Amino acid sequence: MRRLLFLISFSLFIGCKEDTLPKPKAFLGLSYPEKHYKELPLQRPYTFKILNNTTVVDAPDNWVTIKYPKLKATLDITYRPxxxxxxxxxxxxxxxxxxxxxxxAQIIPKDFINEQKNVFGSLYEITGNAASHLQFHVTDSTKHFLKGALYFYAKPNYDSILPAVSYIKEDVLHLIESLEWKDIQP
Known part of the structure; x- marks a missing residue:
């Protein structure tokens, strides 16, 4: 009788457990505004298009800082003749x-050549927990040299800021593709 009672109790104990199911993957629900571009509003030896919802900060020596306030990021652009x-x-x-x-973790280069606009350069995507995740430089090889670097106002955690890096990367590509040199004195 004890054995029978033990088997029934054991069967109830084992049979009453729910099956463990894996939890579905969750995705971070980030939404970014639709992109619209405008010309750089400053007089420089270069011009390019920037995102409408960015803030442009004038700096000496034809340098520019493009701020992404909602993403807590800046794109620092330096100019050198x-x-x-x-x-x-x-x-x-x-x-x-x-x-x-x-x-x-990895540095991925991408070269740019636009002979019509006389724009030559490279974009570097830096993966991992580096301080800057995008850097680029472009030149016309004779008069102008422009360099840019993306920085976030946060501790570098690449997995967390990857969506923002991807969002801004599109803007950097648009900047390079729309870049034109001007013949004003630097």
Whole structure:
């Protein structure tokens, strides 16, 4: 009788458990505004299109900071005239990119050549917990050199900011593709 009672109790104990089911994957519900672009509102030796909902901060020496207030990010753009120093400018730009090698999981380069607009350069996507996740430089090889770097006002956690990096990357690509040089004195 004890055995029968034990078997019934054991069967009820085992049979009453619910099956464990895996939880469905959750996705972060981020939504970004539709993109509309406008011309850079500052007088510079260059022009390009920027996102409407960004803030442009004027800086000396034809430098510009483009702020993404809702994403807590900035795109810092520096300008340098080319005076027989193109190799030095390119080396400096690439040093700044590869300075992130210690924290970067990967550095993915993409080259740009637009002979009609005389725009040549590279975009570097830096994956991992680096301080900057996008950097680029463009030049006309004779007069102008422009360099940009994306920074977030947060501790670098690549998985968390990846959607924002992807969103801003489209803007950086649009910036490079719309870039035109002007013949005003720097």
């Amino acid at each position: 080319v005076n027989n120093n193109l190799t030095e400018l390119l080396t400096e730009a690439e040093k700044l990119v590869f300075k992130h090698t210690l924290k970067a």
